[in-house]
Amino acid sequence: MNLSKEKLVVIGNGMAGIGTVEQILKLTDRFDITVFGSEPHPNYNRIMLSYVLEGSKTINDIILNDLNWYAEQGITLHTSATVERIDPDNKEIVTAKGQRFPYDKVIIATGSTPFILPVPGSDKAGVAGFRDILDCEQMMEAAKAYSKAAVIGGGLLGLEAAKGLVGLGMDVTVVHLMEDLMERQLDHQAAQMLTTELERQGIKFMMGAKTTELLGEERVSGLRFADGSTLEADFVVMAVGIKPNIEVAKASGLTVNRGIVVNDFMETSIEGIFSVGECTEHRGVCYGLVAPLFEQGMVLAKRISGVETAPYEGSVVSTKLKISGVDVFSAGEFIDGPEHTVIAMKDDWKRTYKKLLLRDGRLVGAVLFGDIMGSAQLQKLVKQNAEMTEELYAELTGAGCGGGDKKRSSVETMADEEIVCGCNGVTKKAIVEAITKQGLTTVDEIKAKTGATRSCGGCKPVVEQILQYVLGDGFEQTGKQGICGCTVLSRDEIVAEIRAKGLTTANEIMHVLGWSQEEGCSKCRPALNYYLGMIYPDTHQDDKASRFVNERMNANIQKDGTYTVVPRMYGGVTTPEDLKKIAEVSLKYEVKAVKVTGGQRLDLIGVKKQDLPKVWEELDMPSGYAYAKSLRTVKTCVGSQFCRFGTQDSMSMGAMLERKFERLDFPAKFKMAVNGCPRNCAESCTKDIGIVGNDGGWEIFIGGNGGIKARLADSLCKVKTDEELIEICGAVIQHYRETGNYLERTSEWVERMGLEQIRSTVVEDVENRKALVERVELALQYVEDPWKKTLQDSRTRELLFSSLNPTENG
Amino acid sequence: MNQDTMGGNKMGRTQTVNMGHINNFLPQIGRVVVIEGKEVAVFRTSDDSFYAVDNSSPHPKGGPLAEGIISGHYLYDPLYDWKIDLTTGMVQAPDQGEVAVYPIRVEHDEVHIEF
CATH class of the missing domain: 3.30.413.10 (Sulfite Reductase Hemoprotein, domain 1)
Structure with missing residues (x-):
């Protein structure tokens, strides 16, 4: 601990709090930072929880700052630690356990909790919110034991929860009070299209239904509605909205309304105490989405670090539904009224819809369904209240041509402080500096350095455009040439050099043609091995070490390290004798599944590595080369x-x-x-x-x-x-x-x-x-035939397929 | 070839296991060695150095490492193509992670691993 440093305490270990801390660390090292979080996890990406539920990401995948990060930044982290109140007179914070910690400045970033409907039965077992990792885990558990779920609330979160539960095999009904889904983000037209699409994906809907009671004994068994009808459900998710967490602020004597009231510099009613994120109320608005929280965090970071900043004047909110295959976007105003000029395009065949709203000739809102290409640009234009011109019209409606150049210019006109990566709060300026000052030339490098594109990847096209814009022709060169990172030579150049110089091995090629990584990489090695074999079919010695695992083992590796075996079945025609043999071998070696492939043959799945040669030997059939x-x-x-x-x-x-x-x-x-x-x-x-x-x-x-x-x-x-x-x-x-x-x-x-x-x-x-x-x-x-060849070569068979079991000697 | 690196067995007891002649291992092709029921992936690089790591990918989805492509002292994991430095066990950017490495040495053409 450094005594000369100011003590900054952050209450809340979520995206708003830590996002702000990251911004502060970029500006100054004058703070000794302590973070309190009531969840037992480090900072994770809450907006990606839908992907965890869907199964496409694990909890580890969505961790934004692991425990090492806190250590590296010298931040003291208290997880599972709840702060009860701030004592501004003594400049101390007090935890639920009664511990006191001194502070010079405090940031409150306690976020929000799901709003639980105050109806009888809402406290029964089997009723959950959808907000944190715990909820997510509870939903995954429920899916194993129960089959009928009801999600109350047809907004963003409710629909994502419903899709997740359908994916987990549950029969899901979304119960929504209004007639339209996502009525706070979509107009009637887009909502209708969304309903149809989600029904296709297996979600059921009850619209205009007001829940009055949750039925059941200890555990919920159903819902009762205002009209007296009921719905059976043994698991209920409440997703009707969120409620800012303001207990700490209240207990500390801060001015609160729905949220913690702040001014345009995120300062609360007591000096030295700031608030950011979903717990905050700014100009009467509490935001529940990620982008505003980064915009607030940026202003707060500068203010607290003593750096000049423009005031925060509120955010134009845009929304993206995170359900695979359902692309919805809206920004700004989305319900058209008499004051609006409406540009709308609906395509029932491709199931797309686009609506732009203008007021006094300026863009004030947009709704997209089905095809959300260009949503980033629209969001920007809405935010800037861009004036509609012939040129812009052509670009936005696709009625013109030459869109490519215009896209580049949109990156050019983007403000430095504009956030490119909403998940990680990375600005255009941060990306440009990573490119110019650190010589980065690829999206991957920018990801590693700045975090942009690391989470949902939605901003990748914009990052690419920035790369292209900053590097100009340099991007073309580094981006297009070279078969991998080891060389700038293209495939044609390499093949021509091999022929011209009579190069015969991969090592020779890499040496003579000046590979940057001496022994190549997993991209160029297999490629060179192929080109050599193609050029010298009679003399080339196949290099097993340059073969990707499947081609080296002559079998397909599965995620658990077992393999599949697919024998030839020429033209998809087999015989009873061969089938019998396949059945016997499958039983003997306990294969996990026998699958009929798309190519009209049989796949023996789950063969252990050491059994492969024996399976081939006993099948006595040619390799199907399925790998x-x-x-x-x-x-x-x-x-x-x-x-x-x-x-x-x-x-x-x-x-x-x-x-x-x-x-x-x-x-x-x-x-x-x-x-x-x-x-x-x-x-x-x-x-x-x-x-x-x-x-x-x-x-x-x-x-x-x-x-x-x-x-x-x-x-x-x-x-x-x-x-x-x-x-x-x-x-x-x-x-x-x-x-x-x-x-x-x-x-x-x-x-x-x-x-x-x-x-x-x-x-x-x-x-x-x-x-x-x-x-x-x-x-x-x-x-x-590679299987026969392996069976004849006992040394390769031994070294490649069997593990070594040495005895201890020390 | 002494690898002065962190061992995976942090519980104190260290034992040396003889894995036999270097020709038990093909150059640039990994082999699984089972020690006390635990799988270790052993690699012989083109300069005849030896490296040993846990045969378990640091990728969240896991999977084996022994079947990866070896280039210099780097390993490209066979399932997800993560690049791993065999000398330190560190996953290279843009991915992140670490796999436990074990000290391994060659004496009189015999390979010994400290476990």
Whole structure:
């Protein structure tokens, strides 16, 4: 403890209090800081609790400042410590346990608690709020034991809670007093669309329902409404609103109203005592959202540190609903009245809605549903009361063109103090300084340094724009070139250098071409290994250490460290004998699940690492390469052998193609399908090569993808004979192998190269087609089944798959 | 190759375990060693240095580490691609975390771990 320092006590260890402390630490080191928090956790991101409930994040993921942070900053933290009152006469704070701590300045940041409806039965077991980690845990527990939940309140928090409970498997009804959901943020139109969307996601609604009583004995069993009707529920979440925590302030003699009353510099009625966040009432308003709390914190930090600051004049509030797949945004005024000029666009097909409200030609509010691109910009424009111009209109309604440049200029005109990252309170200025003073060039570096994008990631596009704006052309260079952080060379440059200089190993490449990290990284090592194998199919020694785990082990690693085994089932056709064998092996090695894959074969899930070789040996089937950047499956329909519609023998053709092209390394995974007729039962349109039989031959499609970025395959050509079909498949495969970037799927490759280029190379230029086929045939000569190979190599088998069990000797 | 680092066994008793000849380990490919029922991931880097860490990722979702890609004395975790410094056990930015490391040395081509 430093005696010369002023003692700053912060009551409340949440986002408002700690956000303010972070701002103070940037300005001065004159304070000796002590923080009191009544929860047992360090500061976490309350607005991310919905994601914890949804299961997409853990509690650890949402911790903003871990215990180390407090230690590093020299802050004394008392968790599970409740402050009872401030004694301003003696300049001491008093805890619930009667301890006294002296202070020079105090910040109250006690936040708020859920408002519990004062109806009979609200104190029964099974009634919770949705506010902190404890509530979240209680909800997750309840979902295990009970099935029917009611959420009272159709606002932001209520809907997020309801979605979370649906995700946990509960039958959830949202009970809302009003006729529209989120009536404090949305207009009727958007609320209607939201209701429809959430119903689709499994939430039930009772609108205009006033709860008068919670039924049940000790534990809640249902709700009774004003009209006498009832609803069964064995778990109830109250999300009707929040109530500022003002007990400490009251007990200390501060002026309070609904919240703790402050002036424009966050000063309360007693000198030396400040208030910030949801417990605070400023100009008659108590805010319940995150952005105002950072704006308040910034003014307070400057005031308390003796730095000149503009007064806090209130916040324009904007809202984003955090339910995956439901994008809602509103800012400023959202219900249109006679004084407004309304610009509205509704698209029932894409289920989007956009409404902008103008008053006297200036933007005062906006509502977005479905597509919230540009919400950050709108929020800013509403806040600035921007004047509507032809240019702005074109930009906001999409009626103009050249949006890209305008976006950049919006970053340019953004004020330095404007908050870019709402979750962590990072300003534009902080990001610009991180770039200019510390030479940062990537979003990841900015995340590590400033915290921007660390939590919800919603501000990432803006951070990218700032990077682009500050670095100018420099961003283009660092952002676009180089296959990874180790080099500035592109894929094409590297492949050209390998050929020109005759480089034969990854080490040679990295050494000769000046890699910054001597032995490369997890991005470039597998890529170089692939390029070398593609260039020298006959002589390249595959480097196991450069293979990603799945390709090194020839099995798919699962999150618990076990693996999956998928044997070949050519063309999706198997035999009773093989099925029997698969069943026996699955039983013997206690696999956790047997799954029919999307590629028409069987996946043995949960095989222990040390059992892999034995499983392969006993199955005695070829590897299905389900783990590899290689040909996965050739999906087929039944075809002319049995199907009355079949015009071609798709099962035989599929199995033949799978046998021919299996085991070859590709830039990325590769899937094919063969159909016996244009009904397309084996779904050619989403495959890297999709083949559709017709009466006179085959049609070949390429570049389809059903994954992350869905893309329908393009028709490459039609052929008359099976020979031509096989030849063109081989040529497409080799052309892709030779020109594809490592990890680039054909869907991206086709767009980058252009369908015309590919067609002229593999279809029209017959000479070139033959040459490509020759090269793919050469490469095919050197492939071998990896499972058999491992079984024959006892040393690799031992060192790669079995663990060591040494005995103690010391 | 002495690694002067923090051991994971902080309960006082330290024991030395002989893991046999260095050729029990492939260069740049990790191997799991089970000591008193606990999995330790042992790595032999390209310069024949040895490192040992808990075979448990500091990533909140956990998972093994032994199967990661090794570059210099860095490990790229096999499930989430976190970069971990094997000399200190520290996860590299922008991610955060730490894995326990164990002192390990080679004498007469035999690998010993202090546990």
